[in-house]
Amino acid sequence: MNQEIVAVMEYMEKEKGIKREALIEAMQAALLAAARKSFGPARDLRVEIHPKTGRISARARLEVVERVINPHDQISLPKAREIKPDAQVGEILDVEVTPKDFGRIAAQVFKQTINQAIKGIERKMILAEYKDRVGDVVTGTVRRFERSDVVIDLGKFEAIMPARERVPTEEYSPGERIRAYVLAVEEGPHGPQIILSRSHPDFVRRLLELEVSEVADKTVEIKALAREPGYRTKIAVWSSKPKVDPVGACVGVRGARVKNIVRELNNEKIDIFRWSPNIEELAIEALKPARLKKIELFPEERRLRVTVDEENYSLALGRKGKNAWLATKIVGWQIDIVRQQTAEESFAAQLARAAEELAQALNIEPGIAEVLVRAGFVSPEAIAEADEEDLAAAVPSLDPALIQKIRGAVVRKAELSNS
Numbered sequence: 436m437n438q439e440i441v442a443v444m445e446y447m448e449k450e451k452g453i454k455r456e457a458l459i460e461a462m463q464a465a466l467l468a469a470a471r472k473s474f475g476p477a478r479d480l481r482v483e484i485h486p487k488t489g490r491i492s493a494r495a496r497l498e499v500v501e502r503v504i505n506p507h508d509q510i511s512l513p514k515a516r517e518i519k520p521d522a523q524v525g526e527i528l529d530v531e532v533t534p535k536d537f538g539r540i541a542a543q544v545f546k547q548t549i550n551q552a553i554k555g556i557e558r559k560m561i562l563a564e565y566k567d568r569v570g571d572v573v574t575g576t577v578r579r580f581e582r583s584d585v586v587i588d589l590g591k592f593e594a595i596m597p598a599r600e601r602v603p604t605e606e607y608s609p610g611e612r613i614r615a616y617v618l619a620v621e622e623g624p625h626g627p628q629i630i631l632s633r634s635h636p637d638f639v640r641r642l643l644e645l646e647v648s649e650v651a652d653k654t655v656e657i658k659a660l661a662r663e664p665g666y667r668t669k670i671a672v673w674s675s676k677p678k679v680d681p682v683g684a685c686v687g688v689r690g691a692r693v694k695n696i697v698r699e700l701n702n703e704k705i706d707i708f709r710w711s712p713n714i715e716e717l718a719i720e721a722l723k724p725a726r727l728k729k730i731e732l733f734p735e736e737r738r739l740r741v742t743v744d745e746e747n748y749s750l751a752l753g754r755k756g757k758n759a760w761l762a763t764k765i766v767g768w769q770i771d772i773v774r775q776q777t778a779e780e781s782f783a784a785q786l787a788r789a790a791e792e793l794a795q796a797l798n799i800e801p802g803i804a805e806v807l808v809r810a811g812f813v814s815p816e817a818i819a820e821a822d823e824e825d826l827a828a829a830v831p832s833l834d835p836a837l838i839q840k841i842r843g844a845v846v847r848k849a850e851l852s853n854s
Contacts (some may be wrong), residue, residue: 441536444489453769463481464742466482467482479495479496480494481657493531493533496528497509497532498527499515499524499526500512510528510530518530533594565629569619570637571616572614572642573617573631574639575590576588577611583597583598587613593629594615594617596632597630597817600631603665604699604701605701614632614633614699617630617631618630639662639670640657643657655672658673658710659710661760665703668704669708669762671710714734714766718730718766721762722762725747727741728775730742738770739770740772741770742775743774748772752772789813790805790807810829815845815848821836821842
């Protein structure tokens with residue numbers, strides 16, 4: 436049994452990083468409960484495990500008496516003098532009280548409690564080591580899947596990457612090495628859990644800090660960052676030093692720096708551009724690759740309207756509107772994207788508006804009003820100025836009687852307004 440305890444302690448110390456002292460403390464607490472059942476409610480009972488030999492002993496503080504009444508708390512004078520020759524009545528001695536069958540009891544307790552004790556120690560170690568590492572990037576190995584969550588081995592501990600923190604376009608395989616962002620250390624049903632993320636925007640921020648020294652030392656500042664995991668990330672950077680090109684520093688020579696990040700993110704697109712306090716300039720950069728025709732600002736509503744041509748409309752919106760959404764996050768204002776009307780669309784809109792106004796003015800059907808407008812009669816005044824023959828010739832599709840009725844009503848209305 437002693438050798439088994441020593442072997443377990445050595446394994447845990449080397450493989451799990453659990454200190455021998457911590458493991459001994461947990462085991463002693465578990466064995467003490469067993470000793471109390473075996474020996475009884477002795478005064479100051481304690482269990483000791485030798486860190487090198489693994490020897491287990493139970494000790495208690497007993498009072499020296501002439502005649503023992505309570506064996507749990509007392510020891511006779513003759514027995515006391517076997518331990519300490521000059522022992523006196525009333526003296527308190529520290530005595531080994533290990534029961535004869537305590538080795539068997541210890542073996543049972545050891546097997547029952549060792550896993551629980553180790554988990555308790557690991558939980559404390561997780562809190563001690565990772566409570567200050569929230570926000571760091573760590574590397575681990577995919578171990579297994581628990582439903583949609585990914586369990587990642589970080590060496591000493593296991594971490595969880597919940598389904599909500601996964602990148603939708605990524606697939607993970609057991610044994611695969613991946614990097615992730617330490618999002619939090621949360622208290623779970625079985626103790627503290629290390630929560631990792633690969634979809635969080637700050638994962639990209641930390642990767643940029645690790646890859647670009649100018650970002651790490653604050654020479655280049657990330658003013659705004661927006662991410663749609665697996666699709667695209669937009670980053671607005673700025674430097675207070677005129678001689679420093681913030682975009683060039685982040686991109687690197689021949690794009691080497693940003694390529695490393697793109698590779699880590701499995702080819703997620705990354706747009707890095709210069710931040711500007713001017714909302715218009717920032718919106719132009721944030722909406723790239725689309726080219727804008729016009730920008731209108733509505734400061735009171737913190738909204739801007741962007742006009743683009745047909746070719747750039749889908750680029751400005753992006754897949755499922757994600758490009759516009761990311762730009763909104765960068766700018767901090769609502770962005771409305773409208774398509775520039777072509778000449779044909781503009782004429783059609785004007786025609787429809789004129790037909791609607793004529794239909795309301797003459798109280799006629801919209802279809803009839805559209806025929807009149809297409810013939811050039813865009814107002815009641817224009818109809819009144821034409822004679823019936825010219826009007827009938829201009830709109831041969833309409834019944835002559837209807838034309839006569841419409842013109843007559845227009846003329847009478849004009850005469851009444853002039854009288």
